[in-house]
Amino acid sequence: MRISDTQFSQMMLQSLQSNNAGLGEVLQQMSTGKRLTKLSDAPIDSIKLLNLEREGQALDQYRNNISNVKTTLSSQETYLDAANESLKSMRDLVLWGANESLSEDDRIGIVTELESLRDSLVSTFNAQDEEGNYLFSGTQTDQPSLVAAGSEYVINGNNDKRVVTVAKGVTMESNVTAGEILELGGDNIINRIDKVIAEFKQPTAAFHDEVNSALNAVDATLSNVLEAMTTIGGRQNNLDLLENSHSENKLFVDKVSGDLEALDYGEASVRLNNYISALQATQASYMKINELSLFGQL
Secondary structure, eight states: OOHHHHHHHHHHHHHHHHHHHHHHHHHHHHHTTBSOGGGGGSHHHHHHHHHHHHHHHHHHHHHHHHHHHHHHHHHHHHHHHHHHHHHHHHHHHHHHHTTTOOHHHHHHHHHHHHHHHHHHHHHHHBOOOSSBBTTTTOOOOOOOOOETTTTTEOOSOOOOOOOEEEEEEEEOOOOOOOOHHHHHHHHHHHHHHHHHOOOOOOTTTHHHHHOOOOOOOHHHHHHHHHHHHHHHHHHHHHHHHHHHHHHHHHHHHHHHHHHHHHHOOOHHHHHHHHHHHHHHHHHHHHHHHHHOGGGGGG
16 A cells, blocks of 8 residues: 555654644643643543532632631620620619619719710620621611610611521521610610619609619620520530531542542653653654655665
């Protein structure tokens, strides 16, 4: 069978292109350390790798969500702890102020401290995070939790929960609200304290009733605060467990992905040498045969 010069050139060109492509692929693999550089390298393994990548990204997102929720809950816990201390001090002052033998100066001092603690409590429940979101306003984070309406304070925002996905099919509430802590039968602790402050300034026939009402309101609010702190503590513990689980799963996913796409440098070196040898042989053959001609044989 005779082969024309054109056919021979095409065969040599195809051989050169094939070996050059193989050489380029090996060099790319060796430069990246990865066996899989494109889907066609190993379709089944590439699809497995894509699935693992998606799983790893999901785990990273869950861990990021957990971190954000933990930060928010920790901030709320800190403010609730401050509120707890303020309420306990209020209770002591109201009990002290109920003593009818106190001097006028004593009562003025109690009023001053109660007003300061009231303002501190308002500030606590109007706390904002570093992005300016109100922590205790439910899902209306652009609104303060407590606002002055005439001579009273009203609870603003809502009691809705901010729900965050922290694992596949698992969500976590990331907030407690001012409403669930401060609301007391249509009123709130701030207004109850203001009423008893007014009685300390200028007692009326309702003095003892207002004192008892204030004490009951403080006790109920203290109970709400402690319940909220307990709830936050439970959520924090659950988040810690989930975070540890995600971290372990991420390590496993990374290891499997690494094993799946890692290049065997020994095997790659053999292929590299084979491609180089094939290229050299093809080039040498092409040059040798090109040197042959009919006139050279005469």
